[in-house]
Amino acid sequence: MWTSLGPGYIFPAASACVSARWRLSGESKVCGICGFFRFDDPPSSLIGDRPVLERMRDTLTHRGPDDAGVWMDQNRRAGFGHRRLSIVDLSPAGRQPMSNEDGSIWITFNGEIYNHRELRGPLEAKGHRYRSSTDTETIVHLYEEVGESLPRHLDGMFAFALYDARREEMLLARDRIGVKPLYYAPVNGGILFASEIKAILAHPAVSVSLDFEAFLHYLTFVSTPAPFTLFSGIRKMRPGTLLRVDRRGSLREEVYWDAIVPGRLESADDEEMRGEILRLLEDAIRKRMMSDVPFGVYLSGGIDSSANVALMSRLMDRPVTTFSVGFEGQPAYNELEEARRVAGLFGCDHHEVVLTPQDLQETIPSLIHHQDEPLADWVCVPLYHLARHTRGSGTLVVQVGEGSDEQFFGYPGYLSVYGLESSLGRPLRALPRPVRRALCGAGSGLARILARGGDRLELLRCAAEDRVFFWGGAIAFKGEEKLRILSEEARHRCNGFDSYHVVAEIWDRISREKPESDFGERMVYLELKQRLAELLLMRVDKMTMAAGVEARVPFLDYRLVEYTMRIPTARKIRGGVPKYLLKKALAGVLPEEVLTRKKQGFGAPVSEWFAGELYRYAEDAILTSTIRELNLLDYEVVSQMLKEHREGERDRAFLLWNLFNLSRWYDYWVAGRRAV
Structure with missing residues (x-):
């Protein structure tokens, strides 16, 4: 369902967009x-x-x-x-x-x-x-x-x-x-x-x-x-x-370029850093406004997209066009109200699209075609629909907020990992290796105490094995769970291989080339090199270009990235506040209600749909896929995961979405092409 709320639609506390002149140059x-x-x-x-x-x-x-x-x-x-x-x-x-x-x-x-x-x-x-x-x-x-x-x-x-x-x-x-x-x-x-x-x-x-x-x-x-x-x-x-x-x-x-930037901004005060961050972000948005066709912003109502709207409105003499997406009957995943509020504050020409489970089912063949290889991030679903409706409205260029959470520590999970490393990981790693292995190894007293400790137990294992604890912000199968999902033949072929070297190669590079970098800086570097580049930016490019829409990413202007990579982590999250420094930089740009709003995240109710209306669809796609001919997965384990999710024993949606996309990809691109 597509809704235009009209140019200059006024919400409570609305204000007119700021007029400014800006010059187009060149060709894009x-x-x-x-x-x-x-x-x-x-x-x-x-x-x-x-x-x-x-x-x-x-x-x-x-x-x-x-x-x-x-x-x-x-x-x-x-x-x-x-x-x-x-x-x-x-x-x-x-x-x-x-x-x-x-x-x-x-x-x-x-x-x-x-x-x-x-x-x-x-x-x-x-x-x-x-x-x-x-x-x-x-x-x-x-x-x-x-x-x-x-x-x-x-x-x-x-x-x-x-x-x-x-x-x-x-x-x-x-x-x-x-x-x-x-x-x-x-x-x-x-x-x-x-x-x-x-x-x-x-x-x-x-x-x-x-x-x-x-x-x-x-x-x-x-x-x-x-x-x-x-x-x-x-x-x-x-x-x-x-x-x-x-x-x-x-x-x-x-x-020819890497995000490992020499030096750290140890002596710069907060005021100086806030000013430079805002200057760089304003410049990044201005540069990305070159266009002879209509352009707009994808707006969730969160800090990043709202900053795009606010700063863009300063450079325009007409309303900013904004687009938001929500889900029918799923208030936990809807940010439409917040997006409307921000659109009203800046007098935007605001548009909305609302999705149903049927939209997902009907969209999957197109997603598989346009992704080429699976991107098991369910954000692809709303993003694809948003791009289609953007194009249908006549808008061909949009600015998006990817990259902000990674650089400024916006994810709650980042804070949890960083805090755990600071309180437990760093003291453990300071111990001599034999002592550390005796203290942290399987069966040790400390391991037994933390047996139900989840991340703490995982950190102990990593400390004992001299491994990196943080693998990235979107990790599905690893360790024992990965081995369990594989068939006996696949386990034999992989011979203990667990993808750790992908993480270690990146982590070792920044540790070697910038030894003064802290754990949080290394987390950000890993995300920039892996998850951001090969998942988040891939989904943005493929889903928007599928509809003939160009997406621009101002938070990933390389000059802004180079600057933020010199900021110690503690300065970004002072007092344990996610995005502390970015929020301070935007204090004169966005209202307090936006800056202090709890992060919701851009997602889709796949967990609910896979346990409800779309359970049979997901089950059939996974269990009857032609990829079974390769004997890669243990389908008894897969069936058990489906059962656990359907009956509400454990939320397996993220893992099932991984297998679902893999199965549909193989059927379309390998078995389907072979049959032509």
């Missing part, structure tokens, strides 16, 4: 890209076939419904496909793929570069001739000047492929934080790439099978950590990396 195109780079000589018709390239490109039509382009060089060494969603400068001047003046450099680009105007002037002064006002063309000319250091100079969200005909090599790049995805697949005689996996699967050189290691990771992290995907042979670019591919078939990955 959020798009779908794909292509190939061929190693073999003479040319292989399988890799460098134009109709195949066009077929790959057109699987991405939803990402770019406004225009399509394709380019291949004369010897079919490289070829690019492009689908265009035009946001700024809607003229044909920005058609892609695009080249430099002599056609020796070609690019296909997805995203927007906020500083391209600043970059363009010096490039023109050096003699580069522009044929358009696009940020895409600036990237091409900048590459001619700075070469492979190109991504370091760009401020924006992006994924691109660039071909240098003179050097016969290709560069692939993903933006610093990972707002835009990019995948690649080495194949016989070359390499394929695309914004989405489905475009790679459209190439006949690619076969489909499940990657067993990625499957094990998915069970734990509810998404696959880069560079893995659930498709064997298809890889995902890590955020902040550049991949150089030469004609010999050599692939070289370079990290």
